[in-house]
Each structure stands twice: as C-alpha cells, then as structure tokens.
Amino acid sequence: MQGPHRDFSVNFEDGFDYWDYTKVPGTIILAVQDGSRIHGFGWNRIVADLTERFDIVLNRGDVLLFRGEFVHCGAAYQTVHIRIHCYLEPRHYQHPPNTTEIVAVFDPDEIRLPENQCPTCGNTYATRQNMLRHAREKHGLFQNRHR
Known part of the structure; x- marks a missing residue:
C-alpha cells in the first residue's frame, strides 16, 4: 500500500x-x-x-x-x-x-505522539510551544483552543 x-x-x-x-x-x-x-x-x-x-x-x-x-x-x-x-x-x-x-x-489505536513532536513531519522541539509555532508556520496547522 x-x-x-x-x-x-x-x-x-x-x-x-x-x-x-x-x-x-x-x-x-x-x-x-x-x-x-x-x-x-x-x-x-x-x-x-x-x-x-x-x-x-x-x-x-x-x-x-x-x-x-x-x-x-x-x-x-x-x-x-x-x-x-x-x-x-x-x-x-x-x-x-x-x-x-x-x-x-x-x-487512534497507536500511542500518541509526544506533545512536543510535530504530527506532520515528526520533528521534535524543546517545548510544546515551539512545536505549535513550527506547525503553524511550516504546515499551516492551528490548534483549536477550547474554553
């Protein structure tokens, strides 16, 4: 496949x-x-x-x-x-x-990614915030914030 x-x-x-x-x-x-x-x-x-x-x-x-x-x-x-x-x-x-x-x-049956690992390219960052910035700037991904 x-x-x-x-x-x-x-x-x-x-x-x-x-x-x-x-x-x-x-x-x-x-x-x-x-x-x-x-x-x-x-x-x-x-x-x-x-x-x-x-x-x-x-x-x-x-x-x-x-x-x-x-x-x-x-x-x-x-x-x-x-x-x-x-x-x-x-x-x-x-x-x-x-x-x-x-x-x-x-x-969903697999182990979740660490919170500082990009779900698209797999790169790991020092902090979750750095990963979110990377995902937003490189891949156009945004996190939904639930209030």
Whole structure:
C-alpha cells in the first residue's frame, strides 16, 4: 500500500485557491483492470485519519476524478495491478515534477505522539510551544483552543 498523500500541495505559496474551482489542480485515475482500489481519508485535509478511511473500487473503464488536495493512497495487491494516473494542472499552477505531499497518519489505536513532536513531519522541539509555532508556520496547522 502507498502511504497517504495528496497529489498537490495545499499551501498558499503554490497558488492553491480552495474557492476558485478554475484554479484547483486535480487528478484522474483510469482503471484498466477490474478491482482497482483507492483508499480515501474522509473530510480532513490535514491528516489521514484511519477511522475515516473508505475504499473506492474501480472496474475496467471506470474513471475517478478528484481535487488535488484529496488525501488518498493506492491499495496493496497480491499481483501486479495497473491503472493510469494523470494530473490536471491549471495553466498558472506551479507544481514540482514527480512530487506528492505526504500526509501524517492519525491512528487512534497507536500511542500518541509526544506533545512536543510535530504530527506532520515528526520533528521534535524543546517545548510544546515551539512545536505549535513550527506547525503553524511550516504546515499551516492551528490548534483549536477550547474554553
């Protein structure tokens, strides 16, 4: 199985605009064999939450079209399995060739990360505050404060 990823980065430096559908990059997967499987990961575009995972099954000739920030991964197979994977890049979008954006995996059954470890890249910081600053500045992650 592939690791969960996005085909396109979602940071604003790349010119990604969630609201203008004419500027949103996308992906097309064409099944050339029956039983092509893609794992999707719910609504959350920040982490791959294993409790939100669902399977998309494609048969020969089926086409799957999704937005560039959709968190997904290819399923594991016992034999060679082929599908065609194409990127849809808007004219102005700058995408580094042959790259995807790896996504942190949230598995509630696993031991939680230390509070000073970044959930996205795994870097460890001296304090929780330093980690939160890093997560906000580097990955655009914000902590919800409950009052």
